[in-house]
Amino acid sequence: MTRSNAFNPDSILSGLLDWVAIESPSYNREAVNRMVDTVEGELSALGGAIERVDQGQGYGDVLLARFPGQMEGPGILILGHVDTVHPEGTLDGPLPIRRAGDRVYGPGIFDMKGGLYLAVHALRQVLRDGGRPKLPVTVMVIPDEEVGTPSSRPLIEAEARRHRHVLVPEPSREGKLVTGRHAFLRFLLRCHGRPAHAGADNRAGRSAISQMARVIQQVDSWSDFARGVTYSVGVIQGGTFANVMPIECSAQLLCVAPTEADMEEVRARVLGLAEQGEDRHIEVEEGPVRPLFKPHAGTLNLYETARAIAAEQGLTLEHGQFGGGSDGNFTGALEIPTLDGLGVCGGGPHTHEEHLLVSSLEPRCRVIAGLLERLE
Template sequence: MQSLTPDALLEAVRQWVAIESPTQDVAAVNRMADHAQGLLVAAGGRIERIAGSMGYADILIGRIPGEMEGPGILLLGHMDTVHPVGTLAGALPWRIDGDRAYGPGIYDMKGGNSIAMSALLHLAATGRRPRMPVSVMFIPDEEAGSPSSRARIEDEARRHAIVLVAEPSGDGGRLTVGRHGIARYYLKTTGKPAHAGAYHAKGRSAIREMARQILAVEAMTDYDRTITLNVGTMSGGTHENMVPIHAEACVYVLVPTREAEAEVRAKLMALTPHDPEVKLDVTLGLFRPPYVKTPAIQKLYDHAAGLARSLGFEVAGERIAGGGSDGNFTGALGVPTLDGLGVVGDGPHTHDEHLLVSSLMPRTKLYVRLFETLTPAVAGT
């Protein structure tokens, strides 16, 4: 990309959005990876493509040399979306309405992937290199919690000095300097079946026990400490004329710190049944650890905000995000991680998902300057 223009950047985004890539559709996500691989090759990247596992698509890495040797920048993005194939032809077609461009995954996070790649393509096309080596890592399963990718992400992060995450900016353009931890816990109650009429007293209801547990779990929410526990799904029973033997529920937990996570985990794992004749099992599922702003992350943010200012715009500030990203894994390892460098927009995971076209040029130019100026000294690493 020799010249950065609004039309060229928007067309690049359109090409990402045109390839629908829901997480569970391996072939679709791999088609997205094929497109990204072509861009990485054009940017001078050496390709590593790791075959998918656990029922997910491939992990794609492109290594772009820098002017400096040594540990470089890990740029993280994910190729998967929550929208099923057919959304583009139905509920959320590609369209431009004033300053808004709409499409499935355009905000979370194909727009961010696209502008980061456009910045690297621009450097390559103009005969320049990033100051530090850049490893671009595109993930196939972030929307499912990155179960097949987490170990690879953490291994890569340990070998890099800085992590940049192309997730969308929040709150009108803020950069993300920390994220809450996110955990899923699975509750299962096992009772005793009985006829709901003649032998009701002999039964032990798994649903009644689960109802009591749900109240106890949600009572652990502490808004003042930004700790939330939400029982988002619950199922149980097989027939209305039978005392239910099984019930299951999923608890979605957000915590601001490791200490809060340990506290909540201890409380959940210590739950006991109200009815001693009903069995209760609590299991931890997928978990993204929290990461907090460190002095090194503050330096990264200050550097990025200063570059934006020199380019004629403001990044709108910093934020601690409630939602998770793959930056949770890298930040929790202590690797300086600056997240939310993607596009400005709104409506993630909805049929109103959009980016602001006016954000493409400034955000791409910010990426160019970050690649040109970041060194380990910037973050104090």
Template sequence: MNFQDLPFDSAAILAGLKPWVLCESPTYDPSAVNRMMDLAAYELAALGAEIERIPGRMGFGGSLRARLPHKDRGKPGILLSGHLDTVHPVGTLATLPFRVEGNKAYGPGIQDMKGGNYVCLEALRQIVKAGWETPLPVTVLFTPDEEVGTPSTRDLIEMEARRNKYVLVPEPAKPDGGCVTGRYAIARFNLRSVGRPSHAGWALKDGRSAIALMAKKLLEVEAMTTEDCTFSVGVIHAGQWVNCVSSECVGEALSMAKRQADLDKGVEAMLALSDDSGDVVFEVTRGVTRPVWEPDAGTMALYEITRTIAGEIGFDLPHGSAGGGSDGNFTGALGIPTIDSIGVRGAGLHTLNEHIEIDSLAERAKLAAGLFLRLT
């Protein structure tokens, strides 16, 4: 069973990936995410997988768990863990249409991370068509909320990971084409300022603006950034009538650190910004957190296998820790051998320039097939 003998073709893979990209699936639109789960469920059912649809909660879409046929099904094996939600709202295709330009294919979510998920299913498809059985049973778990920190499915991912020997996370490859063997810690925070409403025309002095305080605090938050721990505010919502002094403003902040101790200090500093002593109240509450994932011997052994397979295909596979959390934070932090960012090459994720390099489709499908066939 030599994975190099499997007939991977980038053009054919792109044709299969296109319907996934055309199915827009932003995190906050559970119906859209569920439609994307339908497409993936069909692909996996065609492989003979046992399909389980897991209802969503907390206002998010549902998850999809599929177990491939195997004589040892139920025993520890390989977990393919990916998300099918994207940051792009429905309608993004109007400004970021699916299109091909030379070796690049564009579209919302094509890099993060529909491309990586799809090439792994293509690897399984070619293995099944060849009549081969992987040494270990394979489970696929697709979730709906990674782009907002995985608040509704972390337990599901962690429990499934504990049932397996290895976790593969096909997030986009790093800019140098490398993979990820560790990730920084990330914490999210909910911000809220509460002021006093008044008419902005004839009673301006009677009001206390929640927006004004949030703007002041935003600058304070971002000024806390150091080399060890970063802070940013990415979401602000307030106001409805311009002739009213705003009574409430809400926001969301994010902090990232390479070491858990630095993140813990950052969390303490953020929570200390809460203040109810003045006319306008400012509240900081903690949101979801991704733990630091530091590579251990198991992950590094998995990396060496992955690097060897990449070399046989004909490309280098550097590795390292990375910012930008993923669900690999959870499985790696549990001590389960995890290899992350083995998905497609490309650039522009989370922007209107998101694209993949088409020739990486066959390359990364071969890499996934090598892992499915070589891990024992």
């Protein structure tokens, strides 16, 4: 009797869409925990020893599920997140779940519910019929990755140090695996103005918003796309009434740096914006940093194993260092062998065109399963 295909893409997609239907924006603790509950239920059903950690910082819970291996000792950490950048209501608005040929759209389907679901499905196949991976496996689910992992980083680093390998099913980069990631630096900028009645005495005041607009133009001019050094303001807040000169404006700045020298340049430039004088009052506060993850021998050995597994399926897997922050930045920077970008292929992350390619589900899931079966 022929056994059914345990990696059938339509079956994988069906389970994944149940996850995508649960909206889980990072800043909504209750929504993220609904997603954590769902993943916990699936991992518990597989026999995982469950641990949940409330970080107490307003974000959702961190979930850990531990599975024994054939061998004892340090094992494999599967590291992924369930929070998304899409606010609640996106499913009923600009990004409903829909299929168009090989593409399936939905909030978080590419970044990164698709990849995390693949990892859980792969583990399920390895465990079926009483099987075990060679090494113990821990699945760690993070609730705040999209905002820089401000609460979960210490737990990630501590957990990773107890493991031999880290697998991160973040989205694929054009079909390639990720063996290194650029650094990410976040800053909060604040401009302070002088109050005045905007409809009667403009010249007596100083607009914090106008001041911030000039700062943003300056910061934007620093981006060097050829080098991969970029600066981007994503959130601005300021002002109270249209007829009141705004006395405070804040902006969140995200910077990307491919090298250590670039990191120092970015930090020096942004911190150099701080100023206090009669016409300009600017404060700069450093935020969460994703450290530089450079390829190293342990990670490249992991890649070679994945490449060989893929080749058995007729799939060619390349690799490289890329932007796009990940919790793999933390583990890779610790020089723990970390293979990132193991998730689905697709595109449009963080946009209303976010989608995965159904054709990528089976081969990518088989690669993850192969790693769980062979790593030792």
